[in-house]
Amino acid sequence: xxxxxxxxxxxxxxxxxxxxxxxxxxxxxxxxxxxxxxxxxxxxxxxxxxxxxxxxxxxxxxxxxxxxxxxxxxxxxxxxxxxxxxxxxxxxxxxxxxxxxxxxxxxxxxxxxxxxxxxxxxxxxxxxxxxxxxxxxxxxxxxxxxxxxxxxxxxxxxxxxxxxxxxxxxxxxxxxxxxxxxxxxxxxxxxxxxxxxxxxxxxxxxxxxxxxxxxxxxxxxxxxxxxxxxxxxx
Amino acid sequence: xxxxxxxxxxxxxxxxxxxxxxxxxxxxxxxxxxxxxxxxxxxxxxxxxxxxxxxxxxxxxxxxxxxxxxxxxxxxxxxxxxxxxxxxxxxxxxxxxxxxxxxxxxxxxxxxxxxxxxxxxxxxxxxxxxxxxxxxxxxxxxxxxxxxxxxxxxxxxxxxxxxxxxxxxxxxxxxxxxxxxxxxxxxxxxxxxxxxxxxxxxxxxxxxxxxxxxxxxxxxxxxxxxxxxxxxxx
DNA sequence: AACAGAAGAGAGCAGTGCTCTTGCTTTCGT
DNA sequence: ACGAAAGCAAGAGCACTGCTCTCTTCTGTT
Numbered sequence: 001x002x003x004x005x006x007x008x009x010x011x012x013x014x015x016x017x018x019x020x021x022x023x024x025x026x027x028x029x030x031x032x033x034x035x036x037x038x039x040x041x042x043x044x045x046x047x048x049x050x051x052x053x054x055x056x057x058x059x060x061x062x063x064x065x066x067x068x069x070x071x072x073x074x075x076x077x078x079x080x081x082x083x084x085x086x087x088x089x090x091x092x093x094x095x096x097x098x099x100x101x102x103x104x105x106x107x108x109x110x111x112x113x114x115x116x117x118x119x120x121x122x123x124x125x126x127x128x129x130x131x132x133x134x135x136x137x138x139x140x141x142x143x144x145x146x147x148x149x150x151x152x153x154x155x156x157x158x159x160x161x162x163x164x165x166x167x168x169x170x171x172x173x174x175x176x177x178x179x180x181x182x183x184x185x186x187x188x189x190x191x192x193x194x195x196x197x198x199x200x201x202x203x204x205x206x207x208x209x210x211x212x213x214x215x216x217x218x219x220x221x222x223x224x225x226x227x228x229x230x231x232x233x234x
Numbered sequence: 235x236x237x238x239x240x241x242x243x244x245x246x247x248x249x250x251x252x253x254x255x256x257x258x259x260x261x262x263x264x265x266x267x268x269x270x271x272x273x274x275x276x277x278x279x280x281x282x283x284x285x286x287x288x289x290x291x292x293x294x295x296x297x298x299x300x301x302x303x304x305x306x307x308x309x310x311x312x313x314x315x316x317x318x319x320x321x322x323x324x325x326x327x328x329x330x331x332x333x334x335x336x337x338x339x340x341x342x343x344x345x346x347x348x349x350x351x352x353x354x355x356x357x358x359x360x361x362x363x364x365x366x367x368x369x370x371x372x373x374x375x376x377x378x379x380x381x382x383x384x385x386x387x388x389x390x391x392x393x394x395x396x397x398x399x400x401x402x403x404x405x406x407x408x409x410x411x412x413x414x415x416x417x418x419x420x421x422x423x424x425x426x427x428x429x430x431x432x433x434x435x436x437x438x439x440x441x442x443x444x445x446x447x448x449x450x451x452x453x454x455x456x457x458x459x460x461x462x463x464x465x466x467x468x
Numbered sequence: 469a470a471c472a473g474a475a476g477a478g479a480g481c482a483g484t485g486c487t488c489t490t491g492c493t494t495t496c497g498t
Numbered sequence: 499a500c501g502a503a504a505g506c507a508a509g510a511g512c513a514c515t516g517c518t519c520t521c522t523t524c525t526g527t528t
Contacts, residue, residue: 006494006495006496007494007495008493008494008495008505008506011506012505012506031351032351033267033351033353036483036484036485037484037485037486038483038484038485039483039484046507046508047507047508047509048484048485048486049486049487049488049507049508049509049510050506050507050508052485052486052487053505053506053507057485057486058484058485058486112351112352113351115432115433115436115438116350116351116436117265117266117267117346117347117350117351117436118346118436118437119267129441132438133441136442154388154389154460155388155459156456156459157452157455157456157459159452160448160451160452162445162448163448163449163452165444165445165448166443166444166445166446166448166449166452167442167443167444167449168444169441169442169443169444170442170443173441173442184449184452184453184456185456187442187443187449187453188426188430188453188456188457190429190433191426191429191430191433191453192422192425192426192429193429194429194432194433194438195424195425195426195427195428195429195430195432196422196425196429198349198428198429198432199349199424199425199428202349202350202351202352203352204349204366204428205403207363207367207403207404207407208370208401208403208404208407208421209400209401209403209404209421210399210400210401210402210403211396211399211400212400214394214396214397214399214400215397215400215401215418215421217394218391218393218394218397218400218418219418219421219422219425221391222390222391222418222419222422223422225389225390225391226388226460240526240527241525241526242473242474242475242525242526245475246474246475249475270514270515270516271515271516271517272514272515272516273515280475280476280477281476281477281478282515282516282517283476283477283478283479283517283518283519284475284476284477286516286517286518287474287475287476291516291517292515292516292517
């Protein structure tokens with residue numbers, strides 16, 4: 001059993017980090033699809049084949065970047081969430097939404113890597129799912145908090161009985177019990193947020209929205225309202 | 235001036251179509267990023283350089299495919315919309331939403347091409363915007379119809395005065411006057427729909443939603459409700 | 469029938485991911 | 499302490515990509 005970290009071990013993790021960092025920089029500059037393993041190797045100062053000692057394939061490198069990005073985003077959301085009184089769910093949602101957009105706008109290529117079209121041959125391995133769950137987990141935690149606080153949502157369509165089964169996957173991941181109706185509304189919030197960001201970052205709002213920041217805040221306000229997080233309802 | 239269509243002209247459009255059709259087939263099979271001009275040429279039965287007589291670059295070919303896809307989707311939505319009584323905006327929205335999802339699920343790669351991360355070096359020229367507008371136009375038409383019908387939306391946050399300017403782009407594209415609040419809600423519907431589809435098609439709902447179809451219908455119902463398209467409000 | 473222009477073929481350039489072989493160095497077990 | 503074993507870097511090479519350039523062939527028009 002040699003748990004001792006040899007010099008080679010240290011060099012390995014260091015070089016691995018160097019590669020991943022340069023990859024990350026390249027990602028931020030040229031985007032996921034244009035990521036070139038050879039270009040990265042060139043900049044790190046080694047020949048392309050040497051990189052394969054550290055990442056068995058370009059996809060593995062992508063996976064590392066994906067996980068890292070998910071974690072970074074998740075952490076940003078958690079920090080934003082924690083910076084606000086825990087019992088003020090409306091404020092927490094606002095903070096999380098703004099943090100989400102701030103990170104996405106600051107890292108559009110990373111956003112595209114996470115939530116854009118999947119890279120062609122690439123199929124995300126299960127390694128990334130926990131990191132990905134960290135992001136959605138923040139929203140789901142808020143959903144639970146809202147349920148616990150007993151917030152009254154805007155007029156909501158009663159969930160079809162079969163909807164309960166349709167939501168089975170999520171429910172298994174949630175510690176707390178949340179009503180179908182509330183779950184649906186929070187899933188809609190989830191889709192709305194990422195839809196908004198995708199449309200904005202991928203250029204589909206270019207001709208329509210003149211002030212992204214302003215409009216986003218309006219949307220978040222409406223979201224807070226629909227979820228019933230403001231004291232006054234209807 | 236020879237406006238007469240010579241045999242060569244006819245051959246040209248025919249071959250152009252053949253290339254585009256093969257490209258379209260490949261697109262449906264391997265996705266946008268993996269589209270290979272050489273592979274297409276190979277299948278059409280000519281050498282790669284010959285294709286450049288018809289499409290000056292791979293990007294031009296992509297542009298053609300994008301425009302085509304937008305048009306196809308737009309047409310599908312228009313057909314679905316027209317198949318329902320014009321004065322029943324709720325029914326029209328339901329039909330459009332279901333048609334949107336049906337097309338997207340049937341053509342995931344085309345969806346990714348249109349609404350996923352933009353292709354690396356590629357910047358969509360203005361040629362595609364009218365076709366793209368056709369899709370969003372369907373939704374905006376419904377928004378106008380709803381305004382005209384005087385539907386009362388679910389409790390809505392009053393729009394900040396500055397929001398009016400933020401929405402300037404859209405408003406310039408809309409023939410009818412629609413209130414800021416209603417516009418915001420319909421833009422949210424737009425973002426929600428494409429967010430939902432992106433999350434679904436790009437695999438982010440994989441662990442959470444067991445019955446996509448069922449869940450989507452529930453979401454659409456809630457959407458109809460929030461937009462105030464059902465007779466009974468709150 | 470002659471000619472100009474369009475179309476196709478092929479070679480070639482620079483780039484990609486990835487594999488395999490060849491040396492070299494560090495580590496580990498005896 | 500030394501030899502074996504494992505790890506690492508480099509280079510050549512394969513199959514592929516988009517794209518350009520040249521050369522030839524073919525074809526529609528006058």
